[in-house]
Structure formats: C-alpha cells, structure tokens
Amino acid sequence: MTELRSVPTLDDVARTAGVSTATVSRCLNSPERVVEQTRKRVMSAVEQLGYTPNFGARAMAAKRTFTIGAIIPTMENAIFARGLQAFQEELHARGYTLLVSSSLYQPEVEDEQIRSLVARGADGLLLIGHDRDPSVYSYLQSRAIPVLSAWVYLPESDQPTVGFDNRQSMRALAQKVIDFGHRRIGMISGVTKGNDRAAARLAGLRDALAANGLDPEAMPLIETPYEIENGAVALQSLMASDDPPSVVMCGNDVLAVGALRGARDMGLSVPDDVSITGFDDIELARIVTPQITTVHVPHREMGRKAAQALIDMVEKRSTGASVELKSTLQIRDSLRDLTR
Amino acid sequence: MTELRSVPTLDDVARTAGVSTATVSRCLNSPERVVEQTRKRVMSAVEQLGYTPNFGARAMAAKRTFTIGAIIPTMENAIFARGLQAFQEELHARGYTLLVSSSLYQPEVEDEQIRSLVARGADGLLLIGHDRDPSVYSYLQSRAIPVLSAWVYLPESDQPTVGFDNRQSMRALAQKVIDFGHRRIGMISGVTKGNDRAAARLAGLRDALAANGLDPEAMPLIETPYEIENGAVALQSLMASDDPPSVVMCGNDVLAVGALRGARDMGLSVPDDVSITGFDDIELARIVTPQITTVHVPHREMGRKAAQALIDMVEKRSTGASVELKSTLQIRDSLRDLTR
Numbered sequence: 296m297t298e299l300r301s302v303p304t305l306d307d308v309a310r311t312a313g314v315s316t317a318t319v320s321r322c323l324n325s326p327e328r329v330v331e332q333t334r335k336r337v338m339s340a341v342e343q344l345g346y347t348p349n350f351g352a353r354a355m356a357a358k359r360t361f362t363i364g365a366i367i368p369t370m371e372n373a374i375f376a377r378g379l380q381a382f383q384e385e386l387h388a389r390g391y392t393l394l395v396s397s398s399l400y401q402p403e404v405e406d407e408q409i410r411s412l413v414a415r416g417a418d419g420l421l422l423i424g425h426d427r428d429p430s431v432y433s434y435l436q437s438r439a440i441p442v443l444s445a446w447v448y449l450p451e452s453d454q455p456t457v458g459f460d461n462r463q464s465m466r467a468l469a470q471k472v473i474d475f476g477h478r479r480i481g482m483i484s485g486v487t488k489g490n491d492r493a494a495a496r497l498a499g500l501r502d503a504l505a506a507n508g509l510d511p512e513a514m515p516l517i518e519t520p521y522e523i524e525n526g527a528v529a530l531q532s533l534m535a536s537d538d539p540p541s542v543v544m545c546g547n548d549v550l551a552v553g554a555l556r557g558a559r560d561m562g563l564s565v566p567d568d569v570s571i572t573g574f575d576d577i578e579l580a581r582i583v584t585p586q587i588t589t590v591h592v593p594h595r596e597m598g599r600k601a602a603q604a605l606i607d608m609v610e611k612r613s614t615g616a617s618v619e620l621k622s623t624l625q626i627r628d629s630l631r632d633l634t635r
Numbered sequence: 636m637t638e639l640r641s642v643p644t645l646d647d648v649a650r651t652a653g654v655s656t657a658t659v660s661r662c663l664n665s666p667e668r669v670v671e672q673t674r675k676r677v678m679s680a681v682e683q684l685g686y687t688p689n690f691g692a693r694a695m696a697a698k699r700t701f702t703i704g705a706i707i708p709t710m711e712n713a714i715f716a717r718g719l720q721a722f723q724e725e726l727h728a729r730g731y732t733l734l735v736s737s738s739l740y741q742p743e744v745e746d747e748q749i750r751s752l753v754a755r756g757a758d759g760l761l762l763i764g765h766d767r768d769p770s771v772y773s774y775l776q777s778r779a780i781p782v783l784s785a786w787v788y789l790p791e792s793d794q795p796t797v798g799f800d801n802r803q804s805m806r807a808l809a810q811k812v813i814d815f816g817h818r819r820i821g822m823i824s825g826v827t828k829g830n831d832r833a834a835a836r837l838a839g840l841r842d843a844l845a846a847n848g849l850d851p852e853a854m855p856l857i858e859t860p861y862e863i864e865n866g867a868v869a870l871q872s873l874m875a876s877d878d879p880p881s882v883v884m885c886g887n888d889v890l891a892v893g894a895l896r897g898a899r900d901m902g903l904s905v906p907d908d909v910s911i912t913g914f915d916d917i918e919l920a921r922i923v924t925p926q927i928t929t930v931h932v933p934h935r936e937m938g939r940k941a942a943q944a945l946i947d948m949v950e951k952r953s954t955g956a957s958v959e960l961k962s963t964l965q966i967r968d969s970l971r972d973l974t975r
Contacts, residue, residue: 371720373713380711392751394734411732415755552922578863582892584924
C-alpha cells in the first residue's frame with residue numbers, strides 16, 4: 296500500500312494548483328472551457344507531479360471517462376471521413392475525446408474492437424449500420440454502454456439510429472434514371488454481406504425497377520468491395536456484354552469514380568455512350584469530369600447530430616431517440632436524359 | 636473486498652473454457668491466431684461469465700495492453716488514410732488493436748489526446764511529424780511509452796522516425812519543373828506553423844529556386860489549410876496577378892486538385908495556360924483530368940514499416956531505429972514541358 300501513496304491523484308493536482316478538482320478535470324477534458332491562466336497553472340501542477348489521469352479513478356469519480364469510441368468499416372477512402380470529423384468536432388466542443396477503430400468490414404474484428412473500447416472505458420459507442428449479431432447489443436446492454444448506429448435510419452429498431460433511409464434514397468435516384476428514359480440498367484454494388492447500407496441500396500434500386508414494370512432479377516449486377524480500381528474493372532465487365540446497359544448505377548461514389556475511369560480507358564464517353572451514377576456525394580463526385588450524379592448525404596450534419604444524441608445518452612442516461620436526415624438527389628453531367 | 640470476488644477474471648475464463656490463460660489472452664487480442672473451435676469455447680466462456688478484459692489487470696499480467704494509439708492531424712481527407720490503413724493491418728496481424736485520434740492540426744488537442752491514450756494504457760504511440768513541444772517527449776519518456784514519428788525522416792533526431800525527406804522530395808520536383816523551362820513559379824502551401832512537413836516542402840522549393848539563380852523571396856506564396864476549396868481560391872488569387880506564374884506548385888494533392896478546379900472555373904486550360912503540381916500521389920491525383928504531376932509517397936509501405944518498428948520498440952524494448960523511404964517523381968499531364 297505504501298507504493299500507492301506515491302501516485303499523485305487528482306486531489307494532489309487540485310491542491311498544488313489551488314483550484315477545485317472539477318477545474319482540474321475540466322482542464323484535462325475540455326481545456327477550451329478554462330481560462331488560459333488557470334489552465335497553465337493546472338497543467339504545470341500536472342507536469343510537476345507527473346500526474347496521469349487514471350482511467351479507473353476518474354471513471355469512479357465522474358462516472359465517466361469523457362471518451363467516446365467509434366468503429367468505422369474503413370479509414371481508407373473518404374466515405375466516413377467527413378461525418379466522423381464533424382462527430383469529433385462536436386464531441387471536442389463538449390469536452391469528450393474520440394477514439395476511432397476501423398473494422399476492415401469484418402464483423403469479428405468489430406466485435407474485438409467493441410470489447411477493447413469498452414475495456415478502455417469508453418462512455419459510449421458509435422457504430423456504422425445496424426445489422427450485427429444480437430450478442431453484440433446484449434453485451435453492450437449488460438455493460439450499460441450507450442450505443443448509437445449511424446449511416447442508417449431505422450425507427451422501428453430497438454437501438455437509436457441517426458441517419459437516412461438508404462433504400463428510399465436509392466429508389467428515388469433509380470426513379471429519376473427511369474424517368475430519363477433508361478431501361479437497360481446495370482448495377483455495381485458494394486459487398487452486401489455484412490453491410491446493411493449496401494444491401495438497402497440494392498433493394499431500393501430493385502424496388503424502382505419492379506414499380507416500373509422492369510424485372511429486378513434480370514438486372515446485370517456485380518458486387519465488389521468499395522475501391523476505385525474495382526469500379527473500373529466492373530464497368531468494363533458490364534459494358535463487354537452483347538446488350539450493354541445505358542446506365543450503370545453504383546453503390547457509392549468511389550465505385551462510380553472507378554467506373555468513370557474504366558469507361559474512359561475503354562474509349563467510352565460518359566454520358567454519351569454510358570451514364571454513371573454514384574451515392575454519398577463525397578468530394579470525389581465533383582472533382583471528376585463529368586461530375587457525377589449522386590445522392591447527397593448530409594455527412595457533417597449526421598456526424599454532429601450523432602454526437603449530440605450519444606452525449607445525451609451518456610450524460611442524461613436517455614435511451615436515445617432516432618434522428619432522420621434527408622438525402623437529396625444531385626443530378627449532374629454523368630447522367631444523360633434520353634428523353635430530350 | 637467481497638464485491639471484487641464477483642468480477643470474473645482471466646483465470647475464471649480459462650478454467651471455464653478448459654484452456655490456458657495465454658490462450659484466452661490470444662483469443663481476445665489476436666483471435667485469428669487461434670483455431671475456431673477453441674476460440675468459440677473461449678468466447679462462450681467470456682459471454683457466460685460476463686468477463687470484460689480489464690485493462691489494469693491485463694497490463695500487469697502481460698506488461699502490455701496490445702493497444703497502439705495513433706494521432707493524425709485530420710481524418711477529413713485521404714492524406715493519412717492509406718498509410719494508417721496499412722499501419723492498422725500490420726498491427727492487426729501482430730495481435731494489436733489500433734485506436735486513432737485526430738488532433739485537428741492543433742498542438743494542444745494533440746497533447747490532450749496523447750495523455751488520454753496513455754491513460755487508457757496504450758503500449759506505444761504513432762505521431763505524425765516530429766516538431767512539437769519538448770515536454771511532450773519528456774512526458775512520454777517519463778511514462779516509458781515508446782513513440783514513433785512518421786511522415787518525416789530525421790536520422791539526427793532523438794526519436795525514431797519512419798518516413799521520407801519532405802524537403803529533398805519537393806526540391807527534386809522543383810528542379811524538374813525548372814528543367815522544363817518554368818521560371819515564374821508560384822506556390823500554394825499548407826499552413827507551415829505547427830506542420831514540419833509543410834514547412835520542409837516550402838523550404839525544398841526555395842532551395843531549388845536559389846540553386847538555379849532565382850529569388851526565393853520573390854516567389855508568390857499563399858499558405859492555406861489543406862482543403863480542395865482553398866486550393867481553388869488560392870489559384871485564382873495567384874492567376875489574377877499582372878504577371879501570373881506559369882506553374883503553381885502545391886503543398887499536397889488536395890490543394891492541387893482544388894487549384895485544377897479553380898483554373899477550370901476561370902476558363903484556364905491546364906497545362907496550356909498554367910501547370911499545376913501536387914505532393915503525396917493519393918488517388919485524387921490520378922482521377923482528375925489532366926492527371927497531376929506529383930511526388931509519390933509510399934504510404935502503405937510507410938504504414939507497415941512504422942507498425943513493425945513500433946511493435947519492436949514495445950515488445951523488445953528497443954529504442955527504435957529510423958527508416959527512410961524513398962519518394963519518387965510522378966510526371967503527368969498537369970505539368971507542361973516548355974522546352975519542347
């Protein structure tokens with residue numbers, strides 16, 4: 296027990312700096328809310344004593360660690376980047392630190408990371424999408440860790456969701472494509488297994504086909520991971536058919552940009568020879584030529600609202616309310632209107 | 636003390652599953668190294684007992700937590716994404732979980748996140764760039780936390796670095812630009828304050844100008860945060876001058892893609908009216924038209940080598956050796972050769 300005495304505590308820092316323990320805690324968790332002079336005094340005491348905020352002690356004192364965990368499928372392309380950045384900015388403004396893990400689209404890796412973040416004291420978790428093994432949710436419930444699913448909106452779910460309706464959004468885009476006179480529609484989808492957003496987008500496109508008397512099962516379809524190169528290869532495969540599609544609808548903008556490159560490399564003009572659509576409206580969609588018709592997802596707003604909802608769950612112990620965001624169609628030059 | 640008895644331990648899980656504690660630890664930290672049958676038995680015991688890997692206890696038992704922290708300046712564009720993904724893949728293969736924070740390019744936020752990751756038991760840290768307050772390094776040294784700086788190569792530094800020479804790389808690109816007959820050179824740089832990579836790239840361009848009898852101080856220069864929109868605005872500002880540059884060299888590809896868009900919006904043709912160069916060779920540089928001349932940085936290799944070096948420091952308590960990676964010039968259509 297004598298050794299324990301030598302470990303400086305929050306109280307020691309407060310005493311040395313001549314401030315309250317709450318002020319020390321605020322300095323460590325949300326320094327922007329403390330005037331600079333006080334902050335300097337506290338940080339100098341922290342330095343002098345060699346104090347390390349101890350997760351266990353702080354968690355017991357404050358009932359929380361001011362840390363939120365987020366697990367996203369990939370860091371490699373910009374699909375989640377903008378929403379996550381806004382999520383972090385909002386957390387930071389509220390005095391929370393964000394720790395992010397990437398599951399590489401593998402459920403068992405996500406499972407491991409959830410346990411790791413819980414073990415490291417995360418006050419709450421943000422997950423992408425909602426479909427996962429029920430044991431994940433029961434585990435989090437048994438640990439009383441608030442969890443929020445984003446990038447989806449499922450009001451009927453047991454868990455709160457902050458996002459948009461992937462299925463309706465893709466259905467609306469497909470209806471516009473059909474209104475423009477397209478009948479030979481092909482799709483390059485993300486891998487739908489283990490990805491409820493990708494599966495919903497594919498279902499939305501099929502809804503639109505069926506509603507317009509077209510056969511959803513006859514639609515040429517390639518499923519491939521979200522990478523630019525894969526979009527290029529898939530486009531070339533679809534266009535090599537005897538009866539190639541007049542439009543290739545892609546599961547996201549990364550695939551669409553790849554499809555655009557694939558078309559260019561084949562000597563096909565977009566949209567004269569083939570139209571291409573995307574989903575997400577990330578910056579990629581606007582910097583290529585022609586710019587890509589896509590579904591605009593309000594990523595920053597989604598990130599901000601998810602942070603607010605999750606902090607409410609953590610601080611007020613609310614069970615959380617789902618928030619629906621509206622997506623909008625962005626009709627740009629990559630989609631040709633055949634009726635004109 | 637009676638309450639503590641009810642908390643299941645690693646030993647309890649091992650006993651229930653009929654395996655060694657090392658196997659339980661491996662199941663939790665690197666499940667891919669355990670055969671499925673054993674893993675299922677262990678995970679079922681974990682589930683049944685409601686065991687949560689306890690950071691403190693595991694750290695004491697294993698002397699480590701199998702968690703590595705990384706702090707990157709931003710998650711918003713793809714500058715760090717590819718290298719970080721490779722870093723994580725290598726960590727994952729070696730049984731480590733990665734937790735990432737983003738400092739928003741603010742040293743005081745980075746400082747807070749370093750302390751947070753240490754408090755949560757990170758075995759080692761990856762930081763981007765090397766220049767920071769010496770108190771950060773002395774703090775980490777006093778806690779015996781290995782730290783590695785990436786995206787820079789500074790063999791003379793006290794800390795190990797895994798990266799490339801930003802200054803020499805930009806100097807080499809600028810020499811090529813000058814060899815192509817350009818004399819009126821403008822630059823759109825990232826914000827150099829608090830960003831040693833941006834400062835080194837600017838210095839490298841100035842080195843090349845001086846070596847070729849051009850006045851580095853006379854070079855038109857705009858410093859702006861790395862965002863596409865900022866590149867567009869800066870390009871237009873540079874080109875509005877009475878004596879506009881024949882080439883605009885950008886601090887990275889994000890600014891270069893923005894500059895390309897800015898030129899297009901002004902009705903300027905690239906490279907006929909103005910040449911544009913970037914830095915990094917992220918995917919953006921190749922999907923725009925014309926493709927952008929840039930410095931190729933081996934991001935995936937850098938991420939992998941950084942993971943290997945950091946794990947060696949954590950496991951073997953080595954002090955770490957710096958690793959230099961070679962950048963290469965990628966000459967593409969956005970740069971006009973005026974000598975032809």
